[in-house]
Amino acid sequence: EDKVVQSPLSLVVHEGDTVTLNCSYEVTNFRSLLWYKQEKKAPTFLFMLTSSGIEKKSGRLSSILDKKELFSILNITATQTGDSAIYLCAVEARNAGNMLTFGGGTRLMVKP
Amino acid sequence: EPEVTQTPSHQVTQMGQEVILRCVPISNHLYFYWYRQILGQKVEFLVSFYNNEISEKSEIFDDQFSVERPDGSNFTLKIRSTKLEDSAMYFCATKTSGQLYNEQFFGPGTRLTVL
Numbered sequence: 433e434d435k436v437v438q439s440p441l442s443l444v445v446h447e448g449d450t451v452t453l454n455c456s457y458e459v460t461n462f463r464s465l466l467w468y469k470q471e472k473k474a475p476t477f478l479f480m481l482t483s484s485g486i487e488k489k490s491g492r493l494s495s496i497l498d499k500k501e502l503f504s505i506l507n508i509t510a511t512q513t514g515d516s517a518i519y520l521c522a523v524e525a526r527n528a529g530n531m532l533t534f535g536g537g538t539r540l541m542v543k544p
Numbered sequence: 545e546p547e548v549t550q551t552p553s554h555q556v557t558q559m560g561q562e563v564i565l566r567c568v569p570i571s572n573h574l575y576f577y578w579y580r581q582i583l584g585q586k587v588e589f590l591v592s593f594y595n596n597e598i599s600e601k602s603e604i605f606d607d608q609f610s611v612e613r614p615d616g617s618n619f620t621l622k623i624r625s626t627k628l629e630d631s632a633m634y635f636c637a638t639k640t641s642g643q644l645y646n647e648q649f650f651g652p653g654t655r656l657t658v659l
Contacts, residue, residue: 463645464645466647466648468650473633473652473653474548474635474650474651474652474653475587475635475650476650477647477648477649480645480646480647482645520587522587527600528592528594528599528600529575529577529591529592529594529599529600529601530575530592530639531577531589531592531600531602532577532579532587532589532637532648533589534579534586534587534588535586536585536586537586
C-alpha cells in the first residue's frame with residue numbers, strides 16, 4: 433500500500449523564522465511529488481518535483497526531492513503570518529489515473 | 545485565472561438519501577478526480593475519470609458511488625444512499641493531460657453532512 437508520511441505534525445514559529453517541513457514516501461510506481469498549501473478549503477498548488485536534487489523555488493518557498501532516500505523537504509524562509517496553513521505532500525502514481533496519495537499534512541502556525 | 549468550481553458549497557442530507565455533487569472543471573482539462581477529506585483526516589483519493597470512463601478507483605468508491613459527465617462540462621459525483629460516515633469535504637480536481645507533468649487543480653470543495 434502506498435504511504436506518505438509528513439513531519440512534524442504541527443509547528444509554531446514566529447515571524448521571520450525559517451521552517452523545514454518533511455515528507456517521506458513509499459510508493460510503488462512513483463511519478464512525481466507535489467506540495468500543496470491548504471488554508472481554509474481547497475489545496476492550492478505549490479511545487480511539483482520529478483527529479484532528484486533539483487531545487488524548485490518560488491519566492492521564500494523552496495523544495496527538493498531525493499528519490500534515492502524517498503523524501504522531500506519544503507523550506508520557508510522569513511516566515512509571515514500569511515504562511516499559516518496546513519502543508520500537504522502528495523505523491524502522484526504512474527498509473528492509468530495518476531492518482532495522488534496524500535500525507536497527513538503539517539499544520540504551520542506563524543505568530544506575529 | 546481559470547479555476548475549478550464546485551456546487552453546492554455545503555449539503556446537509558438525511559441518511560439513506562441520494563446526493564449529487566457537482567464540479568465544473570477548467571475548460572481544457574481532460575482528467576478529472578474526486579477526493580474526500582473526513583474532518584481531521586488525510587485527503588483520500590476516490591476516483592479518476594478520463595475519456596468518459598473511470599480510469600482508477602479506490603476501495604472507498606464502492607457501488608454506492610458513481611461519476612459521470614452528463615453534459616460534457618459538469619463532472620458529478622453521486623452517492624446513492626448516504627451513510628453517516630460519508631460526512632466529509634469532497635474535492636474535485638482536474639488536470640490537462642496525463643502525458644505531461646502537470647499538477648491537479650482543486651476546487652473549493654463541498655462539505656457533505658449526513659444526519
